[in-house]
Amino acid sequence: MELFEAVFTRRSVRQFTDEPLSETQLEIIFRAAMAATNSGNQQPWRFIVVDDPALRDTIGALDIERGPYHVSPQLVVVCADIGGMTWKMHWLADCGAAIQNMLLAAQALGLGGVWQELYPYHKRVVFVRNLLDIPATVYPMAVVALGHPVTQPSPVDRYDPDKIMRNTWRSGSCSLCDDL
Numbered sequence: 142m143e144l145f146e147a148v149f150t151r152r153s154v155r156q157f158t159d160e161p162l163s164e165t166q167l168e169i170i171f172r173a174a175m176a177a178t179n180s181g182n183q184q185p186w187r188f189i190v191v192d193d194p195a196l197r198d199t200i201g202a203l204d205i206e207r208g209p210y211h212v213s214p215q216l217v218v219v220c221a222d223i224g225g226m227t228w229k230m231h232w233l234a235d236c237g238a239a240i241q242n243m244l245l246a247a248q249a250l251g252l253g254g255v256w257q258e259l260y261p262y263h264k265r266v267v268f269v270r271n272l273l274d275i276p277a278t279v280y281p282m283a284v285v286a287l288g289h290p291v292t293q294p295s296p297v298d299r300y301d302p303d304k305i306m307r308n309t310w311r312s313g314s315c316s317l318c319d320d321l
């Protein structure tokens with residue numbers, strides 16, 4: 142599958158068959174993740190593949206602060222190792238770029254996935270940190286379920302030229318800007 146096809150057909154997949162990803166497929170997905178743009182080339186991302194059924198189900202059943210997670214044969218907990226970072230404030234953007242690459246790689250392989258947030262839910266972050274023995278300087282920020290889709294959601298076209306401005310914000314002040 143070529144790049145634009147993957148970009149324009151990717152949707153979040155939340156139901157998976159029992160078939161696990163092969164090691165080759167996982168490697169391609171992590172190669173894509175680690176090819177992402179990132180601040181100062183600090184590459185803070187770390188990935189924990191959770192395929193132990195008991196651990197996977199514990200994460201899947203996590204029901205504090207928001208609803209449980211969708212599970213697949215392999216969950217990937219995406220973490221940021223912020224201990225050695227010079228520009229610590231960029232870890233969220235860096236890991237987000239990596240996750241998007243993971244999801245596009247999965248799509249290109251005929252697989253599917255969904256980004257599920259841990260951050261900004263503090264209790265969830267602490268729970269997963271304790272469950273997976275993650276050190277205090279590492280921030281688990283998302284649970285990405287990856288697998289073979291039961292059904293592939295239809296592509297959607299969200300292109301909206303009204304969301305693109307040129308040179309100035311033509312419609313005047315933005316109410317959100319006061320909060321930024």
Ligand SMILES: Cc1cc2nc3c(=O)[nH]c(=O)nc-3n(C[C@H](O)[C@H](O)[C@H](O)COP(=O)(O)O)c2cc1C
Nearest residue numbers: 151152153154155210211255256257258259294297
């Ligand atoms: C930061 C972030 C957090 C998300 N958290 C969840 C989540 O907790 N559970 C979930 O099912 N989907 C989650 N998603 C997926 C979005 O719901 C989904 O991408 C959005 O509805 C657009 O649909 P699409 O991915 O099918 O195009 C998240 C996506 C992002 C970028």
